[in-house]
């Protein structure tokens with residue numbers, strides 16, 4: 001039989017096993033524990049581990065914190081081991097391990113995503129994380145960062161017998177930021193007058209910049225933070241020669257932010273409800 005025909009027939013009978021993008025190296029248990037603690041994993045969470053190895057991260061999330069979740073792993077033997085261990089630890093009703101390619105996983109359901117992959121794999125996953133996971137979801141990565149998407153939290157954990165590099169692991173945590181780019185508008189009664197506030201917000205990942213006007217006059221902004229869907233910032237504006245400071249905090253939901261504002265100035269201070277509407281969409285920079 002000609003060689004080409006042999007190869008063709010064999011390839012139909014036994015499809016080539018997909019090569020792993022990252023070798024199997026388990027996360028040490030003390031690092032697993034710190035990853036889950038940093039992400040504040042709890043019973044409301046659905047955790048997905050991409051490239052789940054022997055399942056230790058998902059199993060610990062279920063056992064210690066009552067989370068539900070799944071792991072996806074290319075290696076069938078590791079999937080089997082993980083499902084057996086889940087049964088042994090009596091958490092098989094909360095979690096499952098599937099054989100598959102991590103790039104095919106629908107991550108939109110995850111409230112916590114865990115990774116122990118390579119930097120280039122993290123970067124390939126980044127656009128999907130930012131566009132598909134819900135604001136406020138947490139991403140925790142062992143040892144590898146996300147390029148210019150800065151972590152919200154970073155911690156180092158001692159690993160005396162680490163198989164590569166220095167005897168420590170880095171843990172990075174990100175909150176998936178809400179998209180707040182664009183022009184926002186709201187009104188507030190200050191000093192006996194209802195005033196119009198307009199803010200133009202530029203966004204790169206969770207970092208915010210921009211400018212704000214109150215009744216057409218420039219206000220000075222500082223300290224804007226965005227953690228998931230929670231936003232805070234301060235605006236200062238002079239009314240009749242007196243500085244009035246506004247400390248805003250709120251929750252973003254699509255084109256609305258609702259929250260509270262603390263207003264302080266020469267006439268004392270007051271706290272009001274606050275609701276802003278996005279009147280023009282911008283573009284969050286994620287590249």
Ligand SMILES: C[S@@+](CC[C@H](N)C(=O)[O-])C[C@H]1O[C@@H](n2cnc3c(N)ncnc32)[C@H](O)[C@@H]1O
Nearest residue numbers: 021022024025026027051052053074101102116
């Ligand atoms: C460094 S290990 C991490 C294992 C586990 N997450 C942990 O932290 O202990 C990476 C795992 O990803 C798996 N893997 C590599 N490429 C994959 C792919 N394309 N799809 C699914 N799993 C993959 C490997 O088989 C390996 O078990």
